[in-house]
Amino acid sequence: MRIGILTGGGDAPGLNAAIRGVGRRALAHGDTVIGVKNGWAGLIGDGDFMPMERHFFSGILALGGTVLGSSRTNPMKREGGREEVLRNLRRAELDALVAIGGDDTLSVAAWLADHGGECVGVPKTMDNDLSVTDYCIGFDTAVSRVSEAVDRLHTTAASHHRVMVVEVMGRDTGWVALMGGIAGGADLILIPEIKVTLDEVIDRLQKRLQSGSDFSIIVVSEGVEMEGVTDKESTSGKVDAFGHAQLSKRGVGEWLAEMIEERLGHETRTTVLGHTQRGGSPSAYDRIWATRVGCAAYDLVLAKRWGMMPVVRNGTVETAPIADVVREQRKVPAELYELAKVFY
Numbered sequence: 102m103r104i105g106i107l108t109g110g111g112d113a114p115g116l117n118a119a120i121r122g123v124g125r126r127a128l129a130h131g132d133t134v135i136g137v138k139n140g141w142a143g144l145i146g147d148g149d150f151m152p153m154e155r156h157f158f159s160g161i162l163a164l165g166g167t168v169l170g171s172s173r174t175n176p177m178k179r180e181g182g183r184e185e186v187l188r189n190l191r192r193a194e195l196d197a198l199v200a201i202g203g204d205d206t207l208s209v210a211a212w213l214a215d216h217g218g219e220c221v222g223v224p225k226t227m228d229n230d231l232s233v234t235d236y237c238i239g240f241d242t243a244v245s246r247v248s249e250a251v252d253r254l255h256t257t258a259a260s261h262h263r264v265m266v267v268e269v270m271g272r273d274t275g276w277v278a279l280m281g282g283i284a285g286g287a288d289l290i291l292i293p294e295i296k297v298t299l300d301e302v303i304d305r306l307q308k309r310l311q312s313g314s315d316f317s318i319i320v321v322s323e324g325v326e327m328e329g330v331t332d333k334e335s336t337s338g339k340v341d342a343f344g345h346a347q348l349s350k351r352g353v354g355e356w357l358a359e360m361i362e363e364r365l366g367h368e369t370r371t372t373v374l375g376h377t378q379r380g381g382s383p384s385a386y387d388r389i390w391a392t393r394v395g396c397a398a399y400d401l402v403l404a405k406r407w408g409m410m411p412v413v414r415n416g417t418v419e420t421a422p423i424a425d426v427v428r429e430q431r432k433v434p435a436e437l438y439e440l441a442k443v444f445y
Protein backbone atom coordinates (compact mmCIF):
# COMPACT_ATOMS: atom_id res chain seq x y z
CA MET A 102 0.00 0.00 0.00
CA ARG A 103 0.92 3.67 -0.36
CA ILE A 104 0.03 5.39 2.90
CA GLY A 105 -0.13 9.16 3.28
CA ILE A 106 0.26 10.92 6.63
CA LEU A 107 -0.62 14.53 7.40
CA THR A 108 -0.62 16.72 10.50
CA GLY A 109 -3.05 19.64 10.62
CA GLY A 110 -3.92 22.51 12.97
CA GLY A 111 -1.70 23.86 15.74
CA ASP A 112 1.45 21.80 16.25
CA ALA A 113 1.75 19.81 19.47
CA PRO A 114 4.54 17.84 21.15
CA GLY A 115 4.10 14.16 20.33
CA LEU A 116 3.10 14.60 16.69
CA ASN A 117 6.43 13.16 15.53
CA ALA A 118 6.02 10.16 17.83
CA ALA A 119 2.66 9.45 16.15
CA ILE A 120 4.12 9.94 12.65
CA ARG A 121 6.92 7.52 13.60
CA GLY A 122 4.37 5.02 14.94
CA VAL A 123 2.37 4.99 11.70
CA GLY A 124 5.48 5.08 9.50
CA ARG A 125 7.53 2.40 11.19
CA ARG A 126 4.59 -0.03 11.33
CA ALA A 127 3.88 0.63 7.66
CA LEU A 128 7.50 0.15 6.57
CA ALA A 129 7.76 -3.06 8.60
CA HIS A 130 4.75 -4.31 6.67
CA GLY A 131 6.40 -3.49 3.34
CA ASP A 132 4.26 -0.43 2.58
CA THR A 133 5.37 2.89 1.10
CA VAL A 134 4.94 5.98 3.28
CA ILE A 135 4.22 9.38 1.74
CA GLY A 136 4.30 12.51 3.89
CA VAL A 137 1.69 15.11 2.94
CA LYS A 138 3.23 18.47 3.79
CA ASN A 139 1.59 21.22 5.84
CA GLY A 140 -1.74 19.62 6.65
CA TRP A 141 -4.60 19.82 4.16
CA ALA A 142 -2.62 22.49 2.27
CA GLY A 143 -0.52 19.58 0.94
CA LEU A 144 -3.59 18.20 -0.83
CA ILE A 145 -4.61 21.49 -2.42
CA GLY A 146 -3.42 22.85 -5.78
CA ASP A 147 -0.63 20.66 -7.16
CA GLY A 148 -0.26 18.83 -3.85
CA ASP A 149 2.90 18.72 -1.74
CA PHE A 150 4.29 15.29 -0.92
CA MET A 151 7.50 13.74 0.33
CA PRO A 152 8.35 10.05 0.27
CA MET A 153 9.38 8.95 3.77
CA GLU A 154 11.99 6.27 3.92
CA ARG A 155 13.35 4.58 7.02
CA HIS A 156 15.83 7.36 7.89
CA PHE A 157 13.03 9.96 8.13
CA PHE A 158 11.79 8.28 11.29
CA SER A 159 15.16 8.22 13.05
CA GLY A 160 15.69 10.72 15.84
CA ILE A 161 12.22 12.27 15.67
CA LEU A 162 10.62 10.62 18.72
CA ALA A 163 11.87 13.30 21.11
CA LEU A 164 11.41 16.18 18.65
CA GLY A 165 8.68 18.75 19.19
CA GLY A 166 6.63 20.20 16.31
CA THR A 167 5.97 18.09 13.25
CA VAL A 168 8.48 17.02 10.60
CA LEU A 169 5.63 17.21 8.07
CA GLY A 170 4.80 20.84 8.81
CA SER A 171 1.27 21.96 9.61
CA SER A 172 -1.29 24.55 8.63
CA ARG A 173 -4.85 25.50 9.40
CA THR A 174 -5.83 25.32 5.73
CA ASN A 175 -9.38 24.02 5.52
CA PRO A 176 -10.31 22.67 2.07
CA MET A 177 -14.00 22.75 3.06
CA LYS A 178 -13.83 26.54 3.29
CA ARG A 179 -12.26 26.93 -0.12
CA GLU A 180 -14.09 26.99 -3.43
CA GLY A 181 -13.45 23.61 -5.08
CA GLY A 182 -11.23 22.57 -2.13
CA ARG A 183 -12.93 19.24 -1.58
CA GLU A 184 -12.48 18.24 -5.23
CA GLU A 185 -8.81 19.26 -5.11
CA VAL A 186 -8.24 16.99 -2.12
CA LEU A 187 -9.91 14.01 -3.80
CA ARG A 188 -8.00 14.66 -7.02
CA ASN A 189 -4.63 14.92 -5.28
CA LEU A 190 -5.23 11.73 -3.31
CA ARG A 191 -5.83 9.93 -6.59
CA ARG A 192 -2.86 11.60 -8.33
CA ALA A 193 -0.52 10.56 -5.51
CA GLU A 194 -2.02 7.07 -5.75
CA LEU A 195 -2.57 6.92 -2.02
CA ASP A 196 -4.36 3.81 -0.79
CA ALA A 197 -4.90 5.36 2.63
CA LEU A 198 -4.51 8.65 4.47
CA VAL A 199 -3.79 9.05 8.18
CA ALA A 200 -4.89 12.53 9.32
CA ILE A 201 -3.48 13.58 12.69
CA GLY A 202 -5.21 16.59 14.18
CA GLY A 203 -7.85 18.27 16.31
CA ASP A 204 -11.50 18.98 15.60
CA ASP A 205 -10.98 21.04 12.44
CA THR A 206 -8.50 18.66 10.80
CA LEU A 207 -10.53 15.61 11.82
CA SER A 208 -13.78 17.16 10.57
CA VAL A 209 -12.26 17.25 7.09
CA ALA A 210 -11.11 13.62 7.58
CA ALA A 211 -14.65 12.61 8.58
CA TRP A 212 -16.05 14.31 5.49
CA LEU A 213 -13.45 12.60 3.31
CA ALA A 214 -14.23 9.15 4.70
CA ASP A 215 -17.92 9.87 4.16
CA HIS A 216 -17.23 10.61 0.49
CA GLY A 217 -15.31 7.50 -0.37
CA GLY A 218 -11.89 8.62 0.89
CA GLU A 219 -9.72 5.93 2.52
CA CYS A 220 -8.99 7.92 5.64
CA VAL A 221 -8.42 7.30 9.37
CA GLY A 222 -7.70 9.81 12.13
CA VAL A 223 -5.44 10.28 15.16
CA PRO A 224 -6.42 12.56 18.10
CA LYS A 225 -4.22 15.62 18.65
CA THR A 226 -4.86 18.86 20.46
CA MET A 227 -3.08 20.43 23.39
CA ASP A 228 -6.52 21.85 24.30
CA ASN A 229 -7.65 18.27 25.14
CA ASP A 230 -11.21 18.99 24.08
CA LEU A 231 -12.00 16.16 21.65
CA SER A 232 -14.95 13.98 22.63
CA VAL A 233 -14.82 10.22 23.24
CA THR A 234 -11.05 10.08 23.85
CA ASP A 235 -9.35 10.60 27.23
CA TYR A 236 -6.08 11.34 25.46
CA CYS A 237 -5.07 13.94 22.87
CA ILE A 238 -1.47 14.33 21.68
CA GLY A 239 0.21 17.37 23.23
CA PHE A 240 -1.99 17.93 26.27
CA ASP A 241 0.26 16.26 28.83
CA THR A 242 3.31 18.25 27.74
CA ALA A 243 1.33 21.52 27.83
CA VAL A 244 0.13 20.79 31.36
CA SER A 245 3.71 20.12 32.49
CA ARG A 246 4.82 23.43 30.98
CA VAL A 247 2.11 25.32 32.87
CA SER A 248 2.89 23.56 36.12
CA GLU A 249 6.63 24.27 35.77
CA ALA A 250 5.92 27.93 35.03
CA VAL A 251 3.64 28.23 38.08
CA ASP A 252 6.42 26.71 40.23
CA ARG A 253 8.86 29.33 39.01
CA LEU A 254 6.40 32.15 39.45
CA HIS A 255 5.72 31.08 43.05
CA THR A 256 9.20 32.02 44.26
CA THR A 257 9.25 35.42 42.62
CA ALA A 258 5.65 36.17 43.64
CA ALA A 259 6.48 35.32 47.25
CA SER A 260 9.66 37.42 47.23
CA HIS A 261 7.89 40.52 45.92
CA HIS A 262 4.50 39.91 47.57
CA ARG A 263 2.79 40.19 44.21
CA VAL A 264 -0.14 38.76 42.38
CA MET A 265 1.00 36.80 39.32
CA VAL A 266 -1.45 36.24 36.50
CA VAL A 267 -0.48 33.38 34.18
CA GLU A 268 -2.36 33.32 30.86
CA VAL A 269 -2.48 29.91 29.20
CA MET A 270 -3.88 28.46 25.96
CA GLY A 271 -7.15 26.60 25.54
CA ARG A 272 -9.41 28.16 22.99
CA ASP A 273 -12.83 27.14 24.28
CA THR A 274 -12.08 24.84 27.18
CA GLY A 275 -10.08 25.12 30.39
CA TRP A 276 -8.31 21.72 30.50
CA VAL A 277 -4.78 23.14 30.28
CA ALA A 278 -5.50 25.91 32.79
CA LEU A 279 -7.22 23.63 35.27
CA MET A 280 -4.79 20.72 35.19
CA GLY A 281 -1.72 22.97 34.99
CA GLY A 282 -3.12 25.09 37.81
CA ILE A 283 -3.88 22.08 40.03
CA ALA A 284 -0.40 20.64 39.37
CA GLY A 285 1.23 23.98 40.18
CA GLY A 286 -0.95 24.76 43.20
CA ALA A 287 -2.53 27.91 41.76
CA ASP A 288 -4.56 30.07 44.14
CA LEU A 289 -7.26 30.75 41.60
CA ILE A 290 -8.01 29.20 38.20
CA LEU A 291 -10.26 30.87 35.66
CA ILE A 292 -11.62 28.79 32.78
CA PRO A 293 -14.23 29.35 30.06
CA GLU A 294 -16.62 26.69 31.43
CA ILE A 295 -17.09 28.31 34.86
CA LYS A 296 -18.25 31.91 34.97
CA VAL A 297 -16.50 33.97 37.66
CA THR A 298 -16.98 37.74 38.02
CA LEU A 299 -14.23 40.28 38.58
CA ASP A 300 -15.80 41.03 41.99
CA GLU A 301 -15.38 37.38 42.94
CA VAL A 302 -11.73 37.45 41.85
CA ILE A 303 -11.06 40.55 43.95
CA ASP A 304 -12.95 39.08 46.88
CA ARG A 305 -10.88 35.91 46.72
CA LEU A 306 -7.59 37.85 46.64
CA GLN A 307 -8.72 40.03 49.52
CA LYS A 308 -9.50 36.96 51.61
CA ARG A 309 -6.02 35.60 50.94
CA LEU A 310 -4.45 38.89 52.01
CA GLN A 311 -6.57 38.91 55.19
CA SER A 312 -5.50 35.37 55.99
CA GLY A 313 -1.83 36.37 55.78
CA SER A 314 -0.97 35.18 52.25
CA ASP A 315 0.56 38.24 50.66
CA PHE A 316 1.03 36.77 47.19
CA SER A 317 -1.22 34.88 44.81
CA ILE A 318 -0.96 32.98 41.56
CA ILE A 319 -3.91 33.11 39.17
CA VAL A 320 -3.99 30.82 36.13
CA VAL A 321 -6.35 32.18 33.49
CA SER A 322 -7.39 30.54 30.27
CA GLU A 323 -7.08 32.76 27.16
CA GLY A 324 -10.72 31.98 26.32
CA VAL A 325 -12.26 33.10 29.62
CA GLU A 326 -15.33 35.33 29.35
CA MET A 327 -15.74 38.09 31.91
CA GLU A 328 -17.61 41.38 31.86
CA GLY A 329 -15.23 44.07 30.66
CA VAL A 330 -12.85 41.84 28.67
CA THR A 331 -12.96 41.93 24.86
CA ASP A 332 -15.56 39.62 23.40
CA LYS A 333 -14.06 36.37 22.11
CA GLU A 334 -15.36 36.68 18.58
CA SER A 335 -14.41 40.32 18.05
CA THR A 336 -10.71 40.03 18.85
CA SER A 337 -9.32 42.76 16.56
CA GLY A 338 -11.07 40.91 13.72
CA LYS A 339 -8.02 38.62 13.39
CA VAL A 340 -8.86 35.04 12.55
CA ASP A 341 -6.71 32.05 11.63
CA ALA A 342 -7.18 29.98 8.45
CA PHE A 343 -9.75 27.76 10.20
CA GLY A 344 -11.70 30.96 10.97
CA HIS A 345 -10.98 31.09 14.74
CA ALA A 346 -10.31 34.40 16.48
CA GLN A 347 -6.72 34.76 17.72
CA LEU A 348 -7.43 34.74 21.42
CA SER A 349 -3.94 35.78 22.50
CA LYS A 350 -4.81 39.19 21.02
CA ARG A 351 -7.52 39.69 23.65
CA GLY A 352 -4.89 40.06 26.34
CA VAL A 353 -7.13 38.64 29.05
CA GLY A 354 -4.17 38.16 31.42
CA GLU A 355 -2.98 41.73 31.09
CA TRP A 356 -6.53 43.05 31.43
CA LEU A 357 -7.04 41.07 34.61
CA ALA A 358 -3.73 42.27 36.08
CA GLU A 359 -4.71 45.90 35.44
CA MET A 360 -8.10 45.39 37.07
CA ILE A 361 -6.52 43.79 40.12
CA GLU A 362 -4.04 46.65 40.58
CA GLU A 363 -6.80 49.21 40.08
CA ARG A 364 -9.33 47.59 42.40
CA LEU A 365 -7.03 46.10 45.03
CA GLY A 366 -3.91 48.25 44.84
CA HIS A 367 -1.86 45.03 44.96
CA GLU A 368 1.15 44.97 42.63
CA THR A 369 0.39 42.49 39.84
CA ARG A 370 2.37 41.05 36.93
CA THR A 371 1.31 38.99 33.92
CA THR A 372 3.07 36.10 32.19
CA VAL A 373 1.64 34.86 28.91
CA LEU A 374 2.95 31.33 28.32
CA GLY A 375 1.76 31.28 24.70
CA HIS A 376 3.49 28.90 22.35
CA THR A 377 6.04 27.71 24.93
CA GLN A 378 3.20 25.40 26.00
CA ARG A 379 3.26 23.50 22.75
CA GLY A 380 6.84 23.98 21.54
CA GLY A 381 9.80 21.75 22.35
CA SER A 382 10.23 18.16 23.35
CA PRO A 383 7.20 16.00 24.30
CA SER A 384 6.81 14.48 27.77
CA ALA A 385 7.40 10.73 28.14
CA TYR A 386 3.62 10.29 28.50
CA ASP A 387 2.98 12.06 25.17
CA ARG A 388 5.70 10.03 23.47
CA ILE A 389 4.24 6.75 24.69
CA TRP A 390 0.58 7.45 23.92
CA ALA A 391 1.27 9.18 20.63
CA THR A 392 3.26 6.08 19.65
CA ARG A 393 0.37 3.84 20.70
CA VAL A 394 -2.32 5.76 18.83
CA GLY A 395 -0.01 6.12 15.79
CA CYS A 396 0.54 2.35 15.63
CA ALA A 397 -3.17 1.72 16.21
CA ALA A 398 -4.03 4.06 13.31
CA TYR A 399 -1.92 1.89 11.03
CA ASP A 400 -3.83 -1.18 12.24
CA LEU A 401 -7.07 0.56 11.24
CA VAL A 402 -5.61 1.16 7.78
CA LEU A 403 -4.70 -2.52 7.48
CA ALA A 404 -8.25 -3.44 8.45
CA LYS A 405 -9.62 -0.80 6.02
CA ARG A 406 -11.73 0.73 8.75
CA TRP A 407 -12.15 4.07 6.99
CA GLY A 408 -13.68 6.92 8.98
CA MET A 409 -12.45 5.42 12.26
CA MET A 410 -9.70 6.49 14.63
CA PRO A 411 -7.92 5.19 17.73
CA VAL A 412 -9.06 6.80 20.99
CA VAL A 413 -7.90 6.22 24.54
CA ARG A 414 -10.49 5.19 27.11
CA ASN A 415 -9.87 3.87 30.59
CA GLY A 416 -6.20 3.31 29.91
CA THR A 417 -6.55 1.31 26.69
CA VAL A 418 -6.66 2.10 23.00
CA GLU A 419 -10.11 1.67 21.53
CA THR A 420 -11.65 2.61 18.19
CA ALA A 421 -14.32 5.22 17.49
CA PRO A 422 -15.84 6.92 14.43
CA ILE A 423 -14.05 10.21 13.67
CA ALA A 424 -17.48 11.84 13.34
CA ASP A 425 -18.25 11.01 17.01
CA VAL A 426 -14.95 12.44 18.22
CA VAL A 427 -15.56 15.81 16.53
CA ARG A 428 -19.30 16.01 17.21
CA GLU A 429 -18.92 18.28 20.24
CA GLN A 430 -16.20 19.78 22.41
CA ARG A 431 -15.40 17.99 25.63
CA LYS A 432 -15.77 20.53 28.43
CA VAL A 433 -14.16 20.45 31.88
CA PRO A 434 -16.70 18.86 34.25
CA ALA A 435 -17.81 21.01 37.20
CA GLU A 436 -16.64 18.40 39.75
CA LEU A 437 -13.06 18.71 38.54
CA TYR A 438 -13.22 22.46 38.98
CA GLU A 439 -14.54 21.90 42.51
CA LEU A 440 -11.39 19.88 43.24
CA ALA A 441 -9.20 22.90 42.43
CA LYS A 442 -11.34 25.04 44.77
CA VAL A 443 -10.45 22.85 47.76
CA PHE A 444 -7.04 24.55 47.76
CA TYR A 445 -8.14 28.15 47.26
Ligand code: F6P
Pocket residue numbers: 111203226227228270271272323341347348349379
Ligand atom coordinates in the same frame (compact mmCIF):
# COMPACT_ATOMS: atom_id res chain seq x y z
O1 F6P B 1 -5.88 24.79 19.24
C1 F6P B 1 -4.65 24.80 19.87
C2 F6P B 1 -4.21 26.19 20.22
O2 F6P B 1 -2.95 26.05 20.80
C3 F6P B 1 -5.19 26.97 21.09
O3 F6P B 1 -5.08 26.66 22.43
C4 F6P B 1 -4.80 28.39 20.77
O4 F6P B 1 -5.88 29.28 20.96
C5 F6P B 1 -4.43 28.33 19.35
O5 F6P B 1 -4.04 27.00 19.09
C6 F6P B 1 -3.34 29.31 18.97
O6 F6P B 1 -2.81 28.94 17.77
P1 F6P B 1 -1.93 29.79 16.76
O7 F6P B 1 -1.27 30.89 17.52
O8 F6P B 1 -0.99 28.79 16.21
O9 F6P B 1 -2.86 30.29 15.72
